[in-house]
Amino acid sequence: MTTTIVIDPVTRIEGHLRIEAKIDASNKITEAYSSSTMARGIEVIMKGRDPRDAAHISQRICGVCTVVHGLTSVRAVEDALGVTVPENAELIRNLMIGAQYVHDHVMHFYHLHALDWVDVTKALGADPAKKAALAALTVTLARQNNGDYYKAKYPLTTAGNAALKQHFIDVQNKLQNLFDRGQLGLFANGYWGHQEYRLKAQENLLAVDHYLDALGWAREVVKLHTIFGGKDPHPNLVVGGVPCAVSSNYNQQVSEDAGGTSLNKVNMAKVTALITTMKNFVDQVYVPDTILVAGIYKSQPAANGKPAYPGWEKRGGTGWHYLCYGEFPETGIRNKEDFLIPQGVLLKGDQSIRDINMTEPTEIQEYVAHSWYSYLNDNNAGLHPSIGQTTLDYAKRGGPIPEDPSNPSYHYTLNTSTGYSWIKSPRWYNNAMEVGPLAHVVMMYTMASGPAPAKQDPAVRSAHVNVKTLVDTVWVTKLGLNLTDIDSTLGRIAARTIETKVIADAMSRWHTRLLKNISVNNLATFVTDVDAIKQNPALTQNFKWKDPLTWNFSGPLTGVGFTEAPRGALGHWLSIESGVIKNYQCIVASQWNAGPRDAAGTPGPYEKALENHTLADPTQPLEILRTIHSFDPCIGCAVHVTDPNGEELITVNVSTTLR
């Protein structure tokens, strides 16, 4: 007998996602389907607009990954024009996207993912005596797990310990207050008491404390975006550099009398402090908490009459196919050897990284065989984004039409034989690829395992070696797990934590370089018109940034921009004609991971990862949420396309190699 489990909406993600899973009589998932249920129309809206505006428009694809689409877009336009930006602009961009990573990953761990592993209802004692006893246990755990973090506020003295104990009693009282009044709010109807929750009371309580602390911490981190980009979410980026010039009144904050900009000494001191705040939280809280949780949710042998526990390093793998576009140009966007996160592809069994060519039409292709779009000639074809078609065709492509949703017994399932999602399926030479932190860490590990490329920047090499050391000490030695088992739900979580640490560490380096440049009067943050022409002689002599009609080439200008976003590889392909956007296509990280099956029936990574999960209680599918959340879904990103009028720009005859 097969039962279909439907989760709609999947919560604690960005955007709108539905998961359907077929389970057999033993509650094991045999097939899973990932469906996005919301569409907007952003690429269509971009057509005919100023190419400089594309960054502002595409940035609104997602307010969680707020910097990455803007950055990808400005890089795409710069690529089309054949110009690169000054070193300071590159460093500021690195700092902005670095802060984005650290902010995103920490918030994902504590605010989106933690409730899959932490049972808040078990984080408090039943009466004052039990609360005090639990607080005492939590003090011991806190000193052991997050010693440096608590030491600053609660010194290692009798009084300090008493204050810390009182703090943990207060946190319990806050929760008690919530439960007593029956106003659980966001915590109502959780899967509390599910047998898969394995933390002890003090571990749950410690996690709740960090959940609350991380909220206050997160809003500090994004102030880096405000200093360089004016606000957060959605700070400003510009084609040709960064908007914020170094203040001519550098030693002072901005003022009505003296003018100046926010790139000044006062704010740079704040950035220094912010980076320290980021690093401290990552080192003292996020990293040890990840190790604590992983130690409890990894496989455990049978002991003391308890059966063996099948751990999460054995669940949720996708098959070791990883793709990265690369990020954090240390020495310029064209020098790919010096990217902190390398560019390339790893297929299972590969010892070294394969190259990617984002403009090769046969390499990266999108399929709509199981999406609610149709292609002009062949719905089973794969199309390169530069010639992509996005004709929205919900009803004809199998979209379920709600008949009578007011009927309480109303129930429907997706038509999985035809289209079942607003997400298209990207493939690399027809391979489904996992993108994101796990791909990043495996790539960096692979780089460190081989010889350093001849001209690689030593700082990049040392970061790669650091990743390898972290994986070897944390995953292999401390947790006692096999390296190959990092392809798993638990591995994805650990990889996210490890890369956060490496990026937080790199931010100090970039900021120091920026300050050094300013100190020697190297102030450029934007390519001037004259320098742009020098960089690319194909630009006409009257080239002016402010007038896209002077960006003359014969025929359309085309460009590709890429960013390695916190959730993985992100690419924008655009063409410009007569000073306006002619075509714009994005393939985003969560599209790679969350996409439906392709024409050959190959499942996407979410779908693949869920196979063989056994659900302890199909009415409370906690196991599905754990694995889906381990990818950190961003569905607003994954669905950004619609084109109800039909895309007729280019007709391509793709002779597909598919069955």
Add this chain to the structure above:
Amino acid sequence: MSNVSKKELRTSIVSRLSQHLEAETLDEWPAIETLGDRLANSGVSRRSFMKYCMGLSAMMAIPISLMPKLVEAALAKKTSVVYLSFQECTGCLESLVNVFSNTRYNLLKTNLTADISTDSIANILLTALSLDYSETLMAPSGLQAEKSKADAIANTGYILVVDGAIPDDKKGAGFFIQHGKTGLQLLKEAATNAAAVVSVGTCASFGGLPAAKGPDNLNNPGNLRGVSPTGATSIKTALDSFGGIYKTKPVINVSGCPPIAEVIAGTLVYWILNGKAPSLDSNLRPTMFYGETVHEECYRKEFFEEGQFVNSFDDAGARAGHCLLMMGCKGPTTHNACTTLKWNQGTGYPMEAGHGCLGCSEPDFWDKKSINAQGQQGVGFYNHLDPATIRD
């Protein structure tokens, strides 16, 4: 309140605060005592609560003497909030989350106003409202999430917060379907018993990006502008289309892309305290936050008056902080609190970081006509306003 400039307001808040704190007149508010336990449980000290009341009273133009009673009444019951998301990017919720603070992180407090309007708002919000449905933050998924919503909207008196625009749901469109229901159906269902609807962000307030116009001709996209590809509309337009009680439902638009955290929180707190909407402008925005243009209080305004403009990013004027009008700044026609409250707890605002205002809180955010480099009317963030049309 609109006849008092924000600068005067700031000064007045600061001076009133310091007077009160110095004179310890806080003890003259015995009514607050009854709130003791509740506040303590939310991590609010009595002193910081008083401080908060004073800040709030100044910000919202409510007599200080009324504040304790209002707050007490509001806290007597917990106001339920149901937060729905449609065609959105989650930026609005990301922004709102930035009001939540705890005392551990006070690293970059830059001015007193920001201190008042954020650190305590967070705790008051935690105390005064119960966020009963928010897909981004809630623990349950699927059926259990649906149950949370069904339970919440079976009551009355809750605030319905919405982000995102709502797409057309003509049969077979499928632009937004959740558990078999279209966006319009879900909105109607949740709005039925709501005391008020707060549209957060420009998409919910005015249609925003999903309602921005596509090209009129896909093959020749140089021509201006066709229609929204998904037929997206604002929440107010959708409610009006339902007619009846939906047409008269109180709607507050908190626009911006996203709105400033304290503006969202301040609007919610105002409703919780008063049980009614604050004074609204013709676009249904609270005048206390949207009463003036960002140009009014911009620190670069003197350069505008002196005619000193930035002509290119990173030119001498850009480094000196000259006016960004010719770089496309829409500050003179944009109503928002960016230059008064500032962003991210007083850290800054776009013009401080060298970029013009995009005009994100206005109904015509994405399709505003301005003058391009060729001197022609067009749509674009780097096109400039006609200086002759700017009233000082």
